[in-house]
Each structure stands twice: as C-alpha cells, then as structure tokens.
Amino acid sequence: MSGAHQDEDFKGRFDPRVWRRLVSYLGEHRGAVTRLAIGGAVIAAIEAALPLFVAAMIDEAHANGLTSRLSMIVTFYLSTFIAFAACVWMFIRAAGEISTGVGYRMRQDCFRKLQELSFSFFDTRPVGWLTSRLTSDCGRISGTLPWVILDLFWGSLLLAATATAMLIIHVRLSLIVFSIVPVLIAASWGFQRLMLHSGRQARRTNSAMTASYNEALQGARTTKTLVREERNLGEFQRLSTEMRGWMMKNSIQSSLYFPVIMTIGAAGAGLALWKGGGDYLSGEGLTLGRLVAFLQFAGVFAQPIQELAQRFADILNASTAAERVVSLLDTTSEIRDHPTVLAAMAATHAPDRAFDGGSPRIREVRFEGVSFWYKPGVPVLTDFNLHVREGQTVALVGATGGGKSTIVSLMARFYEPREGSILLDGIDYRERSLHWLQSNLGVIQQVPHLFSGSIRENIRYGRLDASDAEIETAAKRVNAHDFILSMEKGYDFDVGECGERLSTGQRQLVALARAVLRNPQIFIMDEATSSVDTATERLIQGGIEEVLRDRIAFVIAHRLSTIRRADVILVIDGGRIVEQGTHRELLAKRSRYFELYTNQYAVEREAELFGAPTA
C-alpha cells in the first residue's frame, strides 16, 4: 500500500537481462537444480510410460490371462510408483532449498545495498515501500523460480516423451494429433494475456481499496464532523464495484481457459479415436492396448503445454518484482569512499594512525563556503562558513526549514556539500574514510530510535564489546540508571519494536547512555522539542551536559539551558548564519536571537506553570 504511486505501474514485460541476473543466484544451488531437473525428468518419463504399462497389461491379461509376464509388468508398474513418489519428495525438497536459499541470498544482498546507499536514496522512498522489496518482492521471485525450472524440465520432457511414444505407436496418427499444438499455444497465449491484465487490474484496485479503508479509519472523526459518510461510501462503492468487475473478469477468463484447453485436447483425442479406431478395425498393425495407450497420450498431450503457459504467466507476473529488486541491487551509492581512500585503507599503518592512514584525532572542524540543495534550484544552504575547535559546543537555533538539520547531516556526511568543503584538521573529509568518520560520531535524534531488544542491548549498540559494568557506568553518568532499575527486569527490560514500550523521555535517556558509551569525538544532537515531565527533564539535562563535555558538539537546540551553555550560538535562517556569538553577546543585540530566546522562555515558563507537558 505504501508508495502505491511508485513503480506500481506493472510493465509485465519479460526482460531477459533482469532474469539472467536472478538466475545467477542459482549458482550456489547447482546440486538442488540438478535434483529438480532429474525429478522433473523422471516424473515426465514415468507419466509418459504409464499408459504404455497399462496397455501392456491389458493386452497381456486380455490375451493370455494371469501369466508370469503379467506379474512382471505389474511389479514394474508398482515400482514406478515408488520411484515417482521418491522423485516428488526429492524435487519438493530441492525446490525448498532453492526457494529459501535464493530468497535468503537475495535479501542479504538487498539489505547490504541498503546499508551502503546514501540518504538521498531514502529521502524519496518510504520505509514501507523499501521493506516490501525485501519481503514480498524477494519472496515472489524466489517462490516462482524453482517451479519454473521444474516445469521447464518436466513439461518439455513430457511433451517430448509423449510425442516420441505416440510416434513409436503410430506415425500418421501422431501427426494428426500434433496438428492441435499450434491451436493450443495460440489459445494459451491469448488467455494468459487476458488473465494477466485483469489480474493486475484487480490487484491495483485492491490496493486502492485498502488505501480507502485506511483513509476511512484515519479520517473517521473528520468524516463525522463533515457528515461525509454517504458520499464517502458512494466513492468507495465505485472502487469496490470496479474490484468485483476485475475479479469476475479474471475468474471467468480462467474458468474458460481450462475447458477450452481440455476441449482442444479432446479434439486431438477424438481425431485419434476416429483414425486409430479405423486402423485397428482394418487390422493395420494397431493392437487394442496400443490404441488405448495412444488415446491416453493424446488425452494428456495438452497438459504440459497448458502448464508451461502457466509458468510463463508466473514469470510475467513476477517480472515487476524482479525489475524492482534488480534495480535496487544495481543502484550505486552517491556517497562512498574515494578510490585513493580505499587504497589507503588496504595498506597497513602505524598503530597511532586511523585505519585509513589519517590522524585518529579530530581537533577542529571547518565548513568552507559550503552550499547545498536537495532539489536543484532550491538552495538550502548557501556559502556557509564555520569553524569549531575541540571541546566547543555549537548551538544551532532558528525556525524550522532554515537549514539546521542540513548542517548536521552534512557534518555526519549523510550528504556531502554540493559546493565548498568540510575540513577535519585541514583535510577534506572526502579524503578520509566514511566509516572512520562515522565511527567517531555520536548522534541523538529528536525522537531517539531504539531497536527491539533489551535496554542493555540498546546501550551496547554504542560499543559492541562493552561489558555489563561499563553499560551501567554509562547509564549512571546520564542519570538513566535509576529509571532502568525501576523497570521490570531492569536492564533486561524489552523495549519493544522501535522502543515503543518506553516513554519519549526514557528513550532519550537510553539514547544518551548509548552515546556516552560510544565516546565519540564529534557529537551531534537534535534536541527534542516536546518536553517531558519536569523530573525526567532535569535528568535529561544532566545527561546532555555529561555527553557534551570535552567534545566537538553540534546541537540543534531548543532548551534554554542547552543554548546558554553553548560556546557558539548560530542563528540560522534561510540557509545562512544571521547571527553568531555567545548567549550574552546575542542577547545584548536585541535582535533575532533575543526574539527566539524570549519566546522559548515563555514556553518553558508556561510548562512550569501548568506542571504538565506542553507542545
């Protein structure tokens, strides 16, 4: 449902390049593919041979009664059953291996790619949309692949075997039956095209319908206040009626397809009965058993063709998923290490150097003439300059959309400057390793993101080899220890998906402990706008001071206490620094900062007055 607007337009073309890429995933599973192929082939052979057995048995029993030859045929007949069942068992397991293995590998590759792609990629794609690339798209491809392989072997072999058997029994008769093949193929082609179309339309209408249900739920109050129920229902009914139309169309098409194929097949069998019966009666070397066998062959002849057509339709159905997955895999990240940096990382360095050969310490950060835009023609930051030294805290204040978040995103190299450069100790950060820089960052978001798991695991995210004692020390330093102990199971408390079982304030404390454990050289914080109850608020304040001490820190600040203690305050508006200085200096100017400050002062006083959370 999410991102229904994107890529949802099925192309449904068969693009061999896309599929070749996917087939390369089969490399790891050569054994399973072989077993699948053998299984399909043996089953086709048995299916082709079965009528021959029945024919032989009928002829023998009819002519000679219960002979030892008959019992031999019967024994053979029975043993093919066991071989058949064994093959079924084998190919389903092989299909399982391929389906789960390919699905797994494909998901790993997609996931790996997502870890590398730059943020500009994520800006335009909703999380739900990306998630379904890894879940349903990969699932659809890996679920389709083994059965396509199986039926390719089974179908073509059965077709070949049946045709051969028929040719052996009677050449002229076979050729008569073969004449139905083009008709079968034409009919399958036509029907599959129709069914593909109606199936897609039905799916599309269905997702529109789901979106509409969702809107009805999300907008329930508005609908009530506007007394829109009748007209909403009317609009929904248009969709649901359309849905019914496509569903009817699709199932009517498929309910016509199978009978049509059967009837065409029966036409072949009828032809065989007519001509073959004549040959038998005129005694032209066709025994009754062989005639019966031939009739059976002619009867099943249509089946593999129909089955192959079905698989081809499956491929077309999965082709949109395939295109999307392959295009994700083929996306290259805009932000990645420069080749010279990669070369430096491969070399060995002195122990006092970072792993990319540069200095391990960051003593100063310089923004030089930095300009940035997300969309060409809409500059967010223009010719921005800034100099920060070790131990300094920079507070960024100003209205939303002024460019504050962009500055910290550039600092974290989530994006790179379009113009100008950012220098770490005089060296452009694009000449350093991305991984090295980001290993030295601590980031706290406005609404801190936690992962499902225990509080302990979430704090340990800051440093994976931290001991339990170190985790507790970090928690104590940011005043989180007491609240954690008050939780059920303490540090082992399960925070739930994205930390939903903790309050915002508690999440902030955990995120602070995580950052302290990290001990980063550069600290970036987007301070929460919504305050929490006064007691927690005070705890958080203490925690933040602890985190900021002795590092380079960039804070998108909202709280007065944070702003006041900053070494440099930048008032950002329209992508530029409009005022810069310390709290005292700026206050004395009585200008933009003064306005912002007094405004915030009022907000915080009110919060105190009411003693409750305010926006």
Place this chain on the structure above:
Amino acid sequence: MRRTISTIWTLLEGHRGRYAMALLALLASAAVLYAVPMISQAVIDGVLLIDEERSTPIAKWIVATLGGTDHLRERLWLPGIVLLAVTAVAGLLTHLRTRFATGAAEAVALSLRDRMYDRIQRLPCATLDLKPSGDLLQRCTSDVETFRTFLAGQAIEIGRAVVMLIAPLPIMFWIDWRMTIASIVVLPFIVTFSLLYFRRLRPLFAAKEEAEGKMTTTITENLTGIRVVRAFARQEFEREKFAGTSGAFAKADLVLYARFATFWATSDLLCFLQSALAVGAGLWLLAGDRISVGTFFFYISVIGLFIWPVRMMGRILADLGKALAAIDRIRDILNTPDERFDDATEPFVPQAEGGVSIEFENVSFAFGAGATVLDGVSFSIPRGSTLGIVGPSGAGKSTIVHLLLRLYDYGQGSIRIDGRELRTIPRAEMRRIVGTVMQQPFLYSKTLKENILISAAGHLNDEDAMRNAATVASVHASIEEFPQKYETLIGERGITLSGGQRQRVAIARSLVQAPSILVLDDALSAVDTHTEAEILRSFRSRESQHTTIIVAHRLSTLMHADRIIVIEHGRVSQEGRHEELIARSGTYRTLWEIQTSLDDPDEPAEALATEVH
C-alpha cells in the same frame, strides 16, 4: 459453529439462487465428466472388440443410441465427435459453475466490503478508541478476502469432491461392485491423512509467519533507524542481525517445504495404491474374463477423475478453520452498533440566521470507566458571539468540542442548543451546522478544490465560494503558487502540505460549509503569528454570521473573544472578558504576563539575563 453457519446463510441472502445454480452446474458437469469414460468404454466394448457378453447395459445403450455397432464401425468419427462434444459441454458446465459461484461470492464480497466500510466510518469514537485501526483494517481486507475465497473456491471444491465421489457410485456399483470397492477403499485414508497432516502443520505455519514478522521488523527498524546505524557505523552488526532473522525465516520455510515433500510423496503413494488396487483387481477380473476391457478402462479413468478433488479435500477441510474464524471476526464488526442507531429523530432547525446559542450546564464526562475529563462544566454562549477556551493540554478543552459535535455522549448535565437538549438533536444535523477545524486536520487524498468544497453538497463547482473561503483562511495565495493550483492532488499520491497549510485549508473547508457554529480547536497553532492575526481579522468581520468557539494556546488568538473561560483539571477555573481576566490575579494573568514578556523588550530581558547565571 451453528452461529457461523447461520451467519454465512444470512450473508448469502439474495445470492442463494446463484449459489444453487452453481451447485446444479456442479452436478451436471460431474454427470457429463463421467460420461466421457463411459463413451470410451462403450466404443471399446461395443464397436472395437464387440464383447457383447461382458459389455454393460449402459455401454450397449450408448452404442444403440449412436446407431448400432455396424453403423459406428463405418463412422468412427461419430464417437470422436461425441467425445469432443461431451468434453466441450463438461467444460461449459465447469465454466458456468465458476461463473455462478464467483458471481455469488463476488456479490457477497462486494456487499460485505461496502457494509464494512460504512460500518467502520460510522462507528462511534468511543468504539474506535478501543479498537486498533490495524485490526479493523485487517478485518476489512484480509478477512473479507478469506471469506470470499471460501465462497468462490473452498466451499465449491468441497462440494465438487463430494459430488464427484458420490455421483458415480450407483453406476459404478451397478456395473461391477468388486471393481467399485477396489476403486474407493483407500479414499477415506487419503482424506483422513491429509486432514490430520495439515492440522499438525499448523504450528509450523504459525512459526513461519512469526519468523517472517521478526524479519520484517528487523528491516523496518533498520530503515527507520538508518541514521543511527550510519552514525554508529553499525552496518556490519545490522547485516549480521538481519542474517539471523532472515536465516530463521528461511529455515522455518525450509522445514515446511520438507513437510510438504513428505505430504505429497505419501499422498501420491496412497493415490497410486488406490489405482494399483483397482488395476490389480481389474487385471484379475479381466484375466478371468469376468469384466470387459471397456469396463476396466472405465474404472481406471473414473479414479483419475475423483482422486484429485478427494485428495485436495483433506487440505481444504484443514484450512476451513481460518475461513470460519474470519467470518466470526467480520460478524463482530457488523454487529457493533454504529451511529445510525440514534434515538434522536426530530429534525433541528436553528431559530434564526447568524448562529445558535449554546449552553453547557454542569456537564461531566469520562472516557468509559476512566478518569473524569470534565467535571461540572457550565458556560453559555449567546447567538453570534465568540467564546475563547484556554488551558493546559489534557484539561478537557477538546472534549468540550467533541461533546458539542456528539462525537461522544455526555454523561451528566445538560447541553442546550437554541434551548433544545443536544441529546435530542440527530447527530448528522448537529454536525452539519458546526464547522470544525482540529489542530491536526485530516485532509482527504483528493485535490485541494475537492477538499475545500467537500462539505458543499451539490456545489462542487462553486469556485467563488472556494476562493472566498481560501482567501479568508489566508491560503489562496499559497495555493495559487502550486503549478496545478486548486487541482493539486494532496496526500499519499500527491504533495505534502505543511502543518500550517493543512490548518488553513481545513479552515477554508469549514467556511464553505457556512456553519452556524465555527469551532477552531487549536487550529492556528502551526500558523505564524502574522498570518494568524490576518485570519482572525477577517473572522471578526464575519462575526455576525456564526457562533464561534476558539480553543487556543496563544492568548493573542482569543483575546478578542466576547467571553473567555480557563479550563483546568476538567473545571472552569476562570471566566470573563480579556480585560477582566488580566485585571484579576490567576492563571490567565500569569499566562498573559509570560506571553507578553517578549513584546516588551526592556524589562523582562533584564529579568532573563539575571536569571541566566
């Protein structure tokens, strides 16, 4: 169970005829399908072999009907044509069966979808608060789909298996009872086996779904937290985590595949056992000259016809529980009372132009058995005047608005509109006279024009009204800047509006409604002060047109109101005009002092500066 069946019966109302037709087609197609092997048998025995002695009466009848042995020997194309015709008719009947069954199922699904949609949008807020929207959405989509599949497919498949099995039995017994028994004796085992096997697989299916859920969570968490992952350079750690959860999912899936392999191999063996029994018995009888070749052929073909439906039946029966559970969950929603059950029926007409009078007298309210939200609130608003409401969040300001709109029913006290008790005014009529703008207004995924004109019944082309309203709401200029202007699509498939733009569009929407009461529930919070002042100015010039309630946080928003009340802890703590309230000490004056300190640069700044250190 009985309740479930009666629910299905009720839901089928109006479509039972079509469903009966489907059953009829099912029966007919079974009959025709079985005719195919009978014709083959007749041709083998009566025309090719001329086995008069062992041929069956039916075969003889078929041969006689087609013109007798000699006639047919000359014209072997005739049985061929008949065979073709019979297959075509069987196909046609199968098609009709699907057509009727699908027709019935889709019609039921259509009416269910519409009813569910209508029900959820009419559920009282009190009910909606209790039901997570994800759950409701699932009932509307996947549960209805499960039920539809049941009607269109599973129910018909079960019927088909039963018919295909039972229909030929009399004839089979009549032709040869020994062959008949040999042809069906394994079937009960096949059904039982598949039923039990799939029942036992249920926990594995559940385990797979759970593993899939965990995998999805890992992806979602990683993507929503991608900044944290990058900032902590934890890509490798995340990859390992994902390898763990997606590996667990692959494993759970593989286990199911292995079980499927065992199931299909075993059930194949059982089916083969069935055929082998019939072939063995047939050969024995054939060798003893007790049955004809045609009869033998007939039984082999018949087994081929019913073994597949019977084999699938076990699986379908095992899945039946899901469909029944879905029906129960659907019924649950359809039986939840909605707002159409309204005691108030008598129409309401405002006494005069220019708004209505509103009186709250000692009104109390609590959500369910929860804490009291409003505790004896009283105030009155004369026709055409403006009431301002201020107070901390959670104090009950919005609840007053909700009660007025009859979104919730008030417990104690009395609310009177133009003197009439609110409870006796039909919900729809009350809401039609109130124009409401909430703090986070909901806009529909339609064009701006459609959104603004949404409550203007039948005037969807009233562009003047639209432009006027948008101008009063100070949003006309912003809209004109969009490339497609008023035709711009908003929402998931269109552009995203800022909070302030949404609020202003919602204000325009409520103005088009020409309401008797206009309610702004913190509706200007995301609009900058300058624009806010502009909007309020144009509102004041319309003052005589409606009664107005403004809930706000910024006192500048409501200082011009005719009357202001301060709500704290569910009670009216202060009441009066702005000038009166700032003259008295209390919450309002304190708020006023805090909020105006920024307008007065000198004095508070000193206070601030000293407070800083």
